[in-house]
Amino acid sequence: MTMIKRAADIVPETAAAAEAAPGIERIDVTAVASKQRRESYEARQKVYPKLAHGTFRKVKWGVMVITLGVYYLLPWIRWDRGPSLPDQAFLLDFANQRLFFGPIEIWAQELYYITGLLILSALGLFLVTAVAGRMWCGYTCPQTVWTDLMIVVERFWQGDRNARIRLDASPWTFEKIWKKTATHISWLAVAVATGGAFVFYFRDAPTLAGEFLNGDAPAIAYVFLGIFTATTYLLGGIAREQVCIYMCPWPRIQSAMFDKDSLLISYRGYRGEPRGPHKKGQTWEGRGDCIDCKACVAVCPMGIDIRDGVQLECIQCALCIDACNGIMDRVERPRGLIAYDTFQNLDAASHHDRAPLRLIRPRTILYSTVMAIVAAIMLWAWFNRTVLEINVLHDRQPLYVQLSHGGLRNGYTVKILNKLHQKRTFQLSTTGLEGAKLAIIGLEAKNPKIDVVTDNLRALKVLVTVPKKELDDLKGSSTPFQFVITDLADGSRTYHDATFMAPNNEPNHD
Amino acid sequence: MSQKEVDQVTGVETTGHVWDGDLKELNKPLPRWWLYTFYACIVWAIGYWAVYPAWPTLTGYTKGYFGYSQRGEVAKEVAAAKADQAKYFDQIAATPLDDIEKNQELMPFVMAGGAAVFGDNCSPCHGKGAQGGPGYPNLNDDDWLWGGTPEAIQQTITHGIRSGDPEAREMQMPRFGLDGILKPNQIKDAAQYVLSLSGHATDEAAAKRGATIFADNCTPCHGEDGKGNQELGAPNLTDNIWLYGGKEADIVKTIQTGRGGVMPYWTGRLDPVTIKMLAAYVHALSGGK
Numbered sequence A: 001m002t003m004i005k006r007a008a009d010i011v012p013e014t015a016a017a018a019e020a021a022p023g024i025e026r027i028d029v030t031a032v033a034s035k036q037r038r039e040s041y042e043a044r045q046k047v048y049p050k051l052a053h054g055t056f057r058k059v060k061w062g063v064m065v066i067t068l069g070v071y072y073l074l075p076w077i078r079w080d081r082g083p084s085l086p087d088q089a090f091l092l093d094f095a096n097q098r099l100f101f102g103p104i105e106i107w108a109q110e111l112y113y114i115t116g117l118l119i120l121s122a123l124g125l126f127l128v129t130a131v132a133g134r135m136w137c138g139y140t141c142p143q144t145v146w147t148d149l150m151i152v153v154e155r156f157w158q159g160d161r162n163a164r165i166r167l168d169a170s171p172w173t174f175e176k177i178w179k180k181t182a183t184h185i186s187w188l189a190v191a192v193a194t195g196g197a198f199v200f201y202f203r204d205a206p207t208l209a210g211e212f213l214n215g216d217a218p219a220i221a222y223v224f225l226g227i228f229t230a231t232t233y234l235l236g237g238i239a240r241e242q243v244c245i246y247m248c249p250w251p252r253i254q255s256a257m258f259d260k261d262s263l264l265i266s267y268r269g270y271r272g273e274p275r276g277p278h279k280k281g282q283t284w285e286g287r288g289d290c291i292d293c294k295a296c297v298a299v300c301p302m303g304i305d306i307r308d309g310v311q312l313e314c315i316q317c318a319l320c321i322d323a324c325n326g327i328m329d330r331v332e333r334p335r336g337l338i339a340y341d342t343f344q345n346l347d348a349a350s351h352h353d354r355a356p357l358r359l360i361r362p363r364t365i366l367y368s369t370v371m372a373i374v375a376a377i378m379l380w381a382w383f384n385r386t387v388l389e390i391n392v393l394h395d396r397q398p399l400y401v402q403l404s405h406g407g408l409r410n411g412y413t414v415k416i417l418n419k420l421h422q423k424r425t426f427q428l429s430t431t432g433l434e435g436a437k438l439a440i441i442g443l444e445a446k447n448p449k450i451d452v453v454t455d456n457l458r459a460l461k462v463l464v465t466v467p468k469k470e471l472d473d474l475k476g477s478s479t480p481f482q483f484v485i486t487d488l489a490d491g492s493r494t495y496h497d498a499t500f501m502a503p504n505n506e507p508n509h510d
Numbered sequence B: 001m002s003q004k005e006v007d008q009v010t011g012v013e014t015t016g017h018v019w020d021g022d023l024k025e026l027n028k029p030l031p032r033w034w035l036y037t038f039y040a041c042i043v044w045a046i047g048y049w050a051v052y053p054a055w056p057t058l059t060g061y062t063k064g065y066f067g068y069s070q071r072g073e074v075a076k077e078v079a080a081a082k083a084d085q086a087k088y089f090d091q092i093a094a095t096p097l098d099d100i101e102k103n104q105e106l107m108p109f110v111m112a113g114g115a116a117v118f119g120d121n122c123s124p125c126h127g128k129g130a131q132g133g134p135g136y137p138n139l140n141d142d143d144w145l146w147g148g149t150p151e152a153i154q155q156t157i158t159h160g161i162r163s164g165d166p167e168a169r170e171m172q173m174p175r176f177g178l179d180g181i182l183k184p185n186q187i188k189d190a191a192q193y194v195l196s197l198s199g200h201a202t203d204e205a206a207a208k209r210g211a212t213i214f215a216d217n218c219t220p221c222h223g224e225d226g227k228g229n230q231e232l233g234a235p236n237l238t239d240n241i242w243l244y245g246g247k248e249a250d251i252v253k254t255i256q257t258g259r260g261g262v263m264p265y266w267t268g269r270l271d272p273v274t275i276k277m278l279a280a281y282v283h284a285l286s287g288g289k
Helices: A013-018 A055-076 A112-132 A135-140 A142-158 A161-169 A174-200 A205-214 A219-239 A241-247 A250-257 A295-299 A319-330 A343-349 A362-383 A468-473 B032-051 B070-094 B107-121 B150-159 B184-197 B204-217 B248-257 B272-286
Strands: A019-021 A090-093 A098-101 A104-107 A264-267 A338-341 A388-394 A408-418 A424-431 A437-440 A450-452 A456-466 A478-487 A493-501 B014-019 B023-026
Touching (some): A055 A090, A055 A135, A055 A142, A055 A174, A055 A205, A055 A319, A135 A142, A142 A219, A161 A174, A174 A205, A205 A219, A319 A338, A388 A478, A408 A424, A408 A493, A424 A437, A456 B107, A456 B272, B070 B107, B070 B272, B107 B272, B184 B248
Antiparallel strands (some): A388 A408, A437 A456, B014 B023
16 A cells, blocks of 8 residues: 655655745745635735736736726717717616617616516526636626726735735835825725716716816715725725625525536646645656645635635636646646636546536526527517507596586596607597597697607596497496507507496486 | 633633623624724714704704705705796796697696695695585586686686685575575476476476476576576586586575585685696696586
8 A cells, every 4th residue: 555645745844945846936825715714713814916927817907908998988989869868878867767778778667678688697697607617706707807907006016926015014114105105096096987987877978077077066976986986995905805705695606506517717636636846856756746836826816725626715717727837837747737627527537537528518508598588588578669658547536527418528647658769640549439539638629649759758638528329338337448549650559458437327417 | 800811712811701600701802894983983973063963052053064954955945846847837927828738848737736736725625636526516527607718717716706806706596495585386396497407307297387487587597598607607407417416305405595605716825827827727627618
């Protein structure tokens, strides 16, 4: 029986402390957010992420530029909608209860489209998580992107990991004071720009920018600017990984979302162990490729050691892959000691086997199917969206009016909502009510034309009269009928149900 | 406590209290985030005292730097709402009464404002929806005692009916029975004749006798055909609408005791523009006449 010896046992400890391999520093870093430390209820220890270099870092720079660019620039895109409507492409116009997304325009009563969009987003998140873990957290979550941005700022003023640690440990010299001040002022500037960009989504951006400069923007704009400045500064600049570990619910949910076929950032323990420093000329036989240099821990923005396996704190940002690949190149071992891999394959590989990647499996099929269904429903709903809405309110008091010649009259308020960006002309009539006469207050008696200006609602007081000789045709105290709204431009008809009320019995003449 | 006691397991000082013989509490400092939030709240509170009304004094209270008060805010909002309404009222004042209904921009304001004014002033008698009741006319129908044109309605609201206003509508139904003008059996006959006008007589012979009585006593106001006269506020007796009830007993009582309901004048209580808006609203309820 041969016991596998840990590399640390082979190489003397004294050498281990200085170098992990010839020319490669063994970084003095502790995974401050690791599971062991989680149990000790210690005060937060600051994470000093080291700048990583490599493919994934480049991808993340790209994602940062794109996401922040979209966020900051989107409100400034113009979109001509005609004279009476805002010309901002993306505008959440709460004041007028309207959402504009380029050609799409959503009225307050159509908010279910947004619900659909949110359901679609959630399902998309599930699908991505099932396929490749926390891609959202690692690349595109605002918390990750802004934290990354804040670290860029911090690095600009204070230098990389080691310099920052030294600075924090040093007494309050003039250098420390101005570097810290510059960092916090820059963070606040980023935060103000972030909050500023947010409020631009809710009010015409150029107008609001002018108002900010003159100091006469609406109070609510300052309130939200303040809230978003404070949250960006606190969450991105100060709290950082604490948000993901303690505030965000998603890490708790994710474990139900991925399975043994999901591509997760994994340390290939079968290849790396036993780990330990590697001496020049020493054989790689009988030991793992991990030289325990802790480069992966040093770059981790979450303060964990990926070699402990998948853990709640890991946002799967892939920076440890970059760090490890750089080290593997230098010790001339193959890359991919830390890589996207599945539990299935890790398991198989430890038995010198391979498990193929299964992208199509019940879980992904289910998510995709539900997404397709929701998307189809939304498309169907969108293409059947009405550009005319009618509401009919029957007068509450009186329900019916006895007329001098024995007829009966009911009063209604008919509301016609024209969602088209042009004036429309309608005609109103009834169907299903024998001999009914219709009159609209304020309009001519014969075949009145109802003009509804663009993008507007017109409420009409409508009187429907059933003459005495037709009263016998009424179906008791309430007779259903329909209002017919005819668009005079194309003759299209829209029907709306209504009720004609009458006394319970044959009207008694008192 | 004379001496600090340290918990052996954690090495942390205890509070010194012992519960149930062996339970001790560690004297841990307050969480820093909590403590700073607490300090921030204190600072906030001091600022709040300075800015907002806060402390009672012997004669009143500290007013705060900006002199803010909720009552003042309401007054400001009311003033702002009045200022917003002013343009509509100006427009109502400038528009001829007959044209208000045709004005698409003005009508939503007239209908909403009219309903509010009606609810405050008219609904106690005429009902919330102007449906009326015995003695109080329904304003939704096509039967008008004193005329259903916008101008007639405006006149009625302004000066009232038998209200004491010099220009009020004054005519009233005489007390034929109480004043001894008609005898009880004559009143019964007249009532039967009135019922016959709308085809509801129960005693043809009495109705025939009543025709003469009607011609002698009632035609000056109600007309020879019984169709009434809006100049005099005399109702049409040939239709199906009865202000005081259309049963024989009701009509007998009307002839016996007379009728003279009162509607107050609204001059002085409502300004002329509001009355104009109210007239347009009431007219729009029924399309008027």
